[in-house]
Amino acid sequence: MAAGHSLADDLRSTAARHGDRPAVIDAVVTLTYAELDRIAQHVCDALRGLGVQSGDAVVWHGAKSSLAVAAVHGILRSGAGYVPVDPDGPPARAELIVGRCRPRALVADTTAREQWRTVAPDLRWQPLPTGYEEAGPLWCAIPDAAPRDRLANLAYVLHTSGSTGLPKGVVHTHASASAFVDWSVGELGLTEHDVIVNSAPLHFDPTILHLFGAARVGAAVALMPASAAPFPAAYVDFCRQVGGTVWYAVTSTLVWLTRRGRDLLPGLRSLRAAVVGGEVLQPGDVNTLFAALPAVRLLNVYGPTESNVCTFHEIRGPQPADAVIPIGRVLPGAEITVVDERLEQVEPGRTGRLLVRGTMLMEGYLDPEQTARAFVRTPDGRSWYASGDLVRENPAGDLEFVGREDAQIKSRGFRVELGEIERHLRALDAVHECVAVATPDPVFSNLITAFVTADRPDDVRPLPELLRTRLPHYMIPRHLVLVADGLPRNANGKVDRKALAELAARPSLAETPGLTLIR
Template structure:
């Protein structure tokens, strides 16, 4: 039986010892070697005072070592906290401090950033992955892989132990840490394998970085069935022609990414000159896929089935809609229906079930649901909807914040948000967090963060600011200010100065009017 993620790898190492588990460019690692190296890392972490439940940061680019890091941490009883290496230093420190992270696992490519972190942070005690000495704090990968395992005793891990914390944008300006258990991640792996009917002959394309929940498919569902997961480096994901060629070369059978990557490959990937005949499934999620471009891609790859996949990070994924043929019209693609071991409700403003065709907030009850938000009890309680079945016993649903309705085919259709959260290029962004940062600048009196579409179908993040009386500022300076504090995907592409904000009848900033003015280029 498989009870936790450590068991998952151990089973595959026994069943498929010599098979490639993960591959990145010309480097690969077998299941047996991955299990051994993960045990060596686990042994080192426990020797460095890691106890069950400790959070361990993974700060590295997309590479093969990330798989060893994930499984080594989980085998030690720790929980991995994947941190985007491109984040501003200030935001990285916020996450490290919030989680009380004592151990960081990294690579030599991050040496400069790690040195800065260890000089500033009071919580980090050990760094694994640098060859360069850091006053005795560092252990190199080379020494890890020389560790004997004669006396290694695996950590006791229960299925509901903490396994991962994923940080996303928070409306108050503080990132939110989403906690997932071994049970939740294992349930996700099983459900995804079932959705694709995955098997050991599959080759999974892992296009998402580890701090993005789409990556969990390749890291866990692939090993569950003994498939090979190909990790695509950052440089390839950013270059459609190179990515397209590498996908064809690796003979990927299952693709899962945000629509933007697929759109870029369609438009600039030279796909007519490559062989994609091995593709069985092309799965996308994280944002809306424009139907026009989806149709074009499906016509290019008629042999593959396409899946629209939906789910907030708090539940990882929960719905799917399979497209067997290109859409005949430009009507929005349904979210579809929930997959197995999952149920939902659509609630009105009084938390009552709505009728078919009526809109309301989608709430989800599923095996993949988060434990809660790290270090934030109040937000956790607000995020759950509970139905009392008996005194002390509740069915617990996650409030997605998404406005949906159910059509006559019993398919869920998305209408938007009930708050100001957006999805852009697959990343979840709280517009309030951007506005809160802008208003911290002493020269800015008011700010509005918005999403606009000008000449292109792809949406752009912009901000409009008002200045305090007599203030003068260069908008490029404000963009640089944002880069110091926000992830790159949350930095407005354009900032405009406005002398007088349009207002609603209640005196609030009229963001809809601002969007109209920008899109018509009359602001």
């Protein structure tokens, strides 16, 4: 990466080389790189005319579309960083994020603008010229509140859930984002002939690869419509129609496709590379994918929003049924270490806390106090981001994900890793998905409830006895619950553990529709 490289540089240079090639494909319109570049310039000029300068934050709030991608590029070209807000989230949360972010401007589509009129009727909206009416209108508002101080080299701010209940604004610079894009382009061998399938919302970090990996080389990014995403047949059909060659999604999307759409997987034969991450990957799902697509490259990546991807492992062919799929080894430019409670490096094979530093790491959070809590200093004086994840190094030198530090609880006075319980639950072939959660108890500190999905109740009735043969008594879940319609998901497609914990705390758990109490 050249010194001072900006994400905004790529679109302009790619449009000059590949202006006639498709840049963004959605259900309504396909933009070429020349068209995308022109719209981005119109947005940039309009924002600068409203006083937006380098280092400002500008909120993007709207549905995923070709116009949304152009808006993001236009914000970046103006010198500002973009702050995407979940268009399907509650307006009150969007208002909270904007209040904490204090942007210079808000950019929205028509639907989002109408939502803002319900929570902030005093905002004054004006049309934002795009020069491309076929893509629909954009709107801009300047908040009355004074904007926060400008942040040097700001590229984007993504918001994640905070343990305090307040969203955490993760600040990435052009340097950290470009370092990840550099690796993605090189490792995946992206070219102008690729079509990158995007099924994630724009406020979710996989889109960094989708949008800016494509813009770096002149590939097309295909935005899956919301109407297709929930249905395996429609999902696969969209990938087939656009000729998708590269796919990056959360692991649960692969699990969903291999278990709900197994017979449809050959329809993805145009894929040459599949990248998954964010959750534990099971060998059964790997093997189902390879049975349908034996030539596909499959990468299991790891990295919280704060660090982008920092480790990866390429899975080469079918895996044994009892295999633990590693999260792999560190990427160039990143550094990791595995430490104990004293922040001293552990020996290979021992479980420890994963610390991260390097070029792909965030600048920090918008809230300085959150930043201070997230970083630790090892005895050698170096500062690291504490990921909160527990890992161990296997004999081959690859890291394996063990669980979360905050998933480590005490029950009956014993330390319990909920991830270990989940690993044994998955040992039964009939179990599709599983999550163990803890609820506070005045006597035992915590009680454990396990939620599973399977085809039939009888398929999971052996689980209590299986767990008794593999786990100490204090790790046996008090309740084992079969969920009929799949585990709940949050806006990013990950299992909603908070919602399951709330379910587990209900006194009337056994009477809840859609749940079957096995134990």
